[in-house]
Amino acid sequence: MIDALRRHPVVTAARGQPPSTFTEVSATLAPHRWGYDTADATLRVTWQPLDQPEFAFHYSEDSFDCGWHREPNPHVDGDAHYQERVGTDEYRYEPIRFDGETAPELTWEVMERLRKRLDGR
Amino acid sequence: MAVAHRILQAHAEAILEDILHRIVDLDEVVGRLALGVMYQRVGVLGESLNDDVADNGRRLLAGFGQRFDQAVRDLDRLSGTVRGFDGVGVGCNHTNWFARSRKSVWVPEPGDGETDTEQSVVSQLGIGDQFDNSAGRRNYHSSVRTGGMDESDWEATWQEHASAFDRVRSVVLAVPEPQPAEWIADHARVAESTARDHLDRLADMGVVTSHATDGGTAYGPDPAYVRFREIRELTTEYDSDALSEFVVDLKESIAELREAYDADTPADLRAAAAEPGVDAEEARAMARAAGDWEHYAYRLSLLEDAITRYDEYTASNVPA
Numbered sequence: 001m002i003d004a005l006r007r008h009p010v011v012t013a014a015r016g017q018p019p020s021t022f023t024e025v026s027a028t029l030a031p032h033r034w035g036y037d038t039a040d041a042t043l044r045v046t047w048q049p050l051d052q053p054e055f056a057f058h059y060s061e062d063s064f065d066c067g068w069h070r071e072p073n074p075h076v077d078g079d080a081h082y083q084e085r086v087g088t089d090e091y092r093y094e095p096i097r098f099d100g101e102t103a104p105e106l107t108w109e110v111m112e113r114l115r116k117r118l119d120g121r
Numbered sequence: 122m123a124v125a126h127r128i129l130q131a132h133a134e135a136i137l138e139d140i141l142h143r144i145v146d147l148d149e150v151v152g153r154l155a156l157g158v159m160y161q162r163v164g165v166l167g168e169s170l171n172d173d174v175a176d177n178g179r180r181l182l183a184g185f186g187q188r189f190d191q192a193v194r195d196l197d198r199l200s201g202t203v204r205g206f207d208g209v210g211v212g213c214n215h216t217n218w219f220a221r222s223r224k225s226v227w228v229p230e231p232g233d234g235e236t237d238t239e240q241s242v243v244s245q246l247g248i249g250d251q252f253d254n255s256a257g258r259r260n261y262h263s264s265v266r267t268g269g270m271d272e273s274d275w276e277a278t279w280q281e282h283a284s285a286f287d288r289v290r291s292v293v294l295a296v297p298e299p300q301p302a303e304w305i306a307d308h309a310r311v312a313e314s315t316a317r318d319h320l321d322r323l324a325d326m327g328v329v330t331s332h333a334t335d336g337g338t339a340y341g342p343d344p345a346y347v348r349f350r351e352i353r354e355l356t357t358e359y360d361s362d363a364l365s366e367f368v369v370d371l372k373e374s375i376a377e378l379r380e381a382y383d384a385d386t387p388a389d390l391r392a393a394a395a396e397p398g399v400d401a402e403e404a405r406a407m408a409r410a411a412g413d414w415e416h417y418a419y420r421l422s423l424l425e426d427a428i429t430r431y432d433e434y435t436a437s438n439v440p441a
Contacts, residue, residue, distance in 0.1 A: 001295070003291055003294070007291075009282055018370070020366070020367035020368075020374075021416075021417060022420055023413070023416075048409055049297055050409070072402075102292050102295045102308050104291035105292070112274050112278055
């Protein structure tokens with residue numbers, strides 16, 4: 001996961017957080033490389049290695065955040081979903097289907113989904 | 122090796138993997154055409170880059186044997202019947218062709234009669250689904266794989282930025298259970314023979330361990346390698362005082378779980394989750410907590426190792 005993120009051209013740094021328990025990976029992004037201008041863009045990734053792994057890739061910038069998650073939730077049928085909100089509005093949810101299966105596949109898949117989402121903003 | 126050189130080499134290898142992986146998915150004519158064109162490309166790249174790429178390409182292509190011979194025959198046939206075919210082959214932009222779309226052919230700026238040539242090629246190949254005239258190039262695209270372009274975009278980006286070797290390495294390091302080469306090839310988007318080569322190399326390097334199973338050889342991360350990589354990251358990023366503070370944090374996190382679930386070990390917690398009378402949601406929460414616990418215990422063991430041997434791991438000299 002952390003390796004796949006570090007290799008991505010829009011990721012400038014990725015490290016385990018908090019440094020003691022290392023329960024998530026926090027990455028700093030440079031979306032201007034996609035032609036999208038924003039400051040302080042970050043991606044947080046959590047991964048639970050269950051039989052069917054549960055995970056969340058969550059992007060944040062000033063006044064906007066969105067994420068691709070696969071985890072139990074009361075908002076959509078099934079675990080896989082996309083969510084986003086502007087500022088502190090309520091999240092909007094929609095069910096999705098992931099194409100990749102392993103952590104590196106999912107990392108590249110989500111980064112591409114993010115690129116497209118930011119492209120539409 | 123210069124950076125540009127490495128990038129080009131990785132790119133050339135990635136293109137080869139792509140063809141080898143897809144030739145069976147693509148319709149036969151285009152698959153063989155791609156292979157033939159790529160063989161030319163490898164020859165060119167081989168001269169201007171280094172012999173390894175060319176040798177690797179020839180070796181991989183040789184694995185196709187009969188298939189490649191057929192590709193050459195088809196190329197000869199097409200060359201004889203389609204005027205300007207060589208122009209397509211030589212001018213083929215491999216980035217456009219392989220990285221951005223499933224298959225596309227661009228023909229250099231048309232001169233007299235070129236349009237006819239383009240049409241002949243496209244009609245012979247049956248790939249005229251989409252026409253895109255941009256940046257002075259004519260691209261003929263065709264979505265061959267089911268799922269369309271959207272699904273494949275991330276794969277193309279991945280293949281563009283990570284070599285076949287890197288993709289195999291990242292997939293095999295991510296598997297929770299050892300997997301056969303075929304499975305790893307599928308998830309790394311490389312040919313099975315390529316995956317085997319890279320997995321053997323990774324095993325030689327101590328990155329991967331092979332396991333004999335009923336279904337053949339399976340590959341997974343080498344636990345000692347993974348462990349040491351984590352320790353090295355800790356000793357590179359933090360001094361030993363910081364590492365000692367992390368130990369305190371981790372021990373607290375473990376104590377909290379022990380108390381919350383009244384269990385002595387993660388295994389006890391898993392056993393409790395499987396007891397009759399535990400509802401599904403609760404069992405899932407307990408399994409998650411057991412996973413966290415194992416993760417904390419693992420991180421704790423890494424920290425203890427990093428602290429104990431901090432000076433050795435950060436020394437500038439190593440004994441001969």
